[in-house]
Amino acid sequence: MYSFHISERVTILNETGFFTVLEIKGENLLLEDEFGFQRTVLRSVVCKTQRIDVKEVSHKDSIGISTKLVLNDGELPQIDLHCEALEDRGVIMRKEEAILEIQVKEFKLFCNRMIDQRQTRFRVVHGIGAGVLRQEIRNLLKERKGYTLHDNQVSFGRVGVSLVELQLNKAEKF
Incomplete structure (x- = not known):
């Protein structure tokens, strides 16, 4: 299981878009999407992102x-x-x-x-x-x-x- 940090950019499995970690609450993460909406999700469905430059x-x-x-x-x-x-x-x-x-x-x-x-x-x-x-x-x-x-x-x-x-x-x- 990943360890997450506040302000880290992440994604949610089977969803599009990126989220920012606002708060870590045990097995749950409070995330904010690109549009400013917040939601709490299980840590197990959240993935870290890595930028890959493709030309x-x-x-x-x-x-x-x-x-x-x-x-x-x-x-x-x-x-x-x-x-x-x-x-x-x-x-x-x-x-x-x-x-x-x-x-x-x-x-x-x-x-x-x-x-x-x-x-x-x-x-x-x-x-x-x-x-x-x-x-x-x-x-x-x-x-x-x-x-x-x-x-x-x-x-x-x-x-x-x-x-x-x-x-x-x-x-x-x-």
Whole structure:
């Protein structure tokens, strides 16, 4: 069993997020989450955390070719759903499929990949156009548990970008 210290950063088994130890009471710990909420839990379900810096994440794209996603410090994973970007990644655009259908399909695959990689936040570049793709993504995520969508249009000098946050313990795959 771990020995914990006040102000130590910890996690709780089978839950997402980080907590800070506020008080040690025998077999119980008083923890505070990132949002300032406090709760008492058994010491046996609490784990110490260790920071691991990762600069490269391997994943497979939609056509099965292994690729590398290189992340700079503080940079979030993202998917660009513009037609040109999809074609550059090897997504085949068939005439019988509408472009919107392909974009939505790629978005769903990316969401599933983010859940598998335990990413809690990522960006979706949908463009500013008429807002049809953005609205379609909003509607998709509204129907599913564990997803929160925020406009992220000014950040990082990009336009037509949304930020998706996942609650990994609730997020449903597509």
